[in-house]
Amino acid sequence: MADRAWVDRYWEDGFAFVRGVFSRPQVAELGGYFDDILAQAAGLRAVTRRGLAEFRVVPIGGLPTLKFAKWAASLHSGLDHFRTSPELLSLAFAVLGPDLRQITNQMHWKNPADEVSFQMHQDCTFRKPDAAYRNLSRSFMQIAIAVDACTAANGCLQFVLGSHREAKQLLTGGYEGWEGNAANRSVLERFPEPVLAVMEPGDVAIWNAYTIHGSQPNRTRHSRRLYINGFARAADCDHGVRVTEDGKPLALAWGPETRWDVVEER
Numbered sequence: 001m002a003d004r005a006w007v008d009r010y011w012e013d014g015f016a017f018v019r020g021v022f023s024r025p026q027v028a029e030l031g032g033y034f035d036d037i038l039a040q041a042a043g044l045r046a047v048t049r050r051g052l053a054e055f056r057v058v059p060i061g062g063l064p065t066l067k068f069a070k071w072a073a074s075l076h077s078g079l080d081h082f083r084t085s086p087e088l089l090s091l092a093f094a095v096l097g098p099d100l101r102q103i104t105n106q107m108h109w110k111n112p113a114d115e116v117s118f119q120m121h122q123d124c125t126f127r128k129p130d131a132a133y134r135n136l137s138r139s140f141m142q143i144a145i146a147v148d149a150c151t152a153a154n155g156c157l158q159f160v161l162g163s164h165r166e167a168k169q170l171l172t173g174g175y176e177g178w179e180g181n182a183a184n185r186s187v188l189e190r191f192p193e194p195v196l197a198v199m200e201p202g203d204v205a206i207w208n209a210y211t212i213h214g215s216q217p218n219r220t221r222h223s224r225r226l227y228i229n230g231f232a233r234a235a236d237c238d239h240g241v242r243v244t245e246d247g248k249p250l251a252l253a254w255g256p257e258t259r260w261d262v263v264e265e266r
Contacts, residue, residue: 006206007094007095010095010206010207010208013159013161013162013195014160014164014165014208014211015159015195015197015206015211015213016206017197017199017203017204017205018204019200020200020202020203021088021091021145021203021204022204023202026087027146027202029078030147031148031225032078033076033078034109036078037069037072037079037107038109040055040075041057041069044057044064044066045057045064046064050075051075052074052254053070053071053072053074053075054069054071056070060114060116060177061115067108067109068107068109069106070106072105073252079105079227083102083229084243088143088204089243089244091206092141092143096139096140096141096233097233098244098246099234099245099246100231100234100243101231101232101233101234101237101239101242102229102231102241103230103237103240104228104229104230104240105228105230106227106228106229107226107227108226108227108228109223109224110154110155110215110217110218110223110224112218112220112221112222112223113218114217114218115217116218117155117178117216117217118176118214119174119175119177119178119181119214120171120184120194120212120213120214121174122169122170122171122209122210122211122212122213123140123142123209123211123230124168124169125171126261126263127140127209127239128261128262131238132237132259133238133239134236136236137164137208137209139232139237140208140209140230140231140236140237141206141207141208141230141231142206142228143204143205143206143228143229143231144197144204144205144206144226144227144228145202146199146201146202146205147201147225148201148223148224149200150203150224150226151198151220152198153218154219154220154222154223154224155215155218155219155224156198156199156215156224157197157215157226158194158195158197158213158214158215158216159194159195159197159205159207159213160191160211160213161191161192162191163191163210163212164209164210164211165210170184170187171184171187172184178214178215181214188212191212194212194213239259239260240258241253241254241258
């Protein structure tokens with residue numbers, strides 16, 4: 001963590017990779033938690049909510065498919081521990097400071113032959129309303145932990161270099177699937193070819209709210225899993241839950257007054 005070169009890369013490129021943040025034993029532990037949540041989703045045929053948690057089951061090729069799970073940390077103490085781990089929070093502190101809110105908590109699977117993909121999109125599209133996200137280009141970041149090796153063949157993330165610099169929404173649509181890129185071809189052609197987020201288990205990818213990113217389907221016989229947590233500087237954000245105060249983690253708590261983004265596939 002002492003090497004701050006990744007922070008400079010983040011601001012310059014709109015994304016950065018930090019290698020070896022989590023140890024192999026930690027990653028194996030996290031992988032077990034993914035298995036726990038996948039088992040809970042077995043048999044679901046549509047989007048299903050359990051308290052704060054949401055199992056995003058959508059039809060792909062006519063089959064109900066778990067595309068991702070939101071806020072499973074509210075159901076699972078192990079996942080809750082990882083979202084507030086010193087390894088993860090130290091990265092957020094380096095960019096946003098010690099007082100944070102958490103906006104996203106997502107588990108992403110790409111299992112063999114499930115055809116899960118995400119069209120190129122920007123997270124700013126979903127950080128609404130604008131009044132709830134002040135100074136968005138410098139006050140919000142996503143952090144993804146690689147649970148499995150991430151490669152071009154298994155649908156690793158792809159980031160468009162420098163696409164954050166205009167600090168505005170450039171793309172239309174949501175995040176449905178890779179085929180959705182056709183609607184934004186003229187914009188995407190303005191930029192260089194995406195950078196592939198090739199990672200080993202325990203590596204971390206970090207990106208800006210305005211950075212264009214997406215991912216293709218997994219074409220291998222092995223899973224590709226990511227644990228994604230999104231943080232915002234508390235003073236600049238009204239949504240989500242407080243996760244730290246003066247650098248100290250807080251227990252996960254929410255209620256009727258908690259405001260969340262409305263994020264649906266469109």
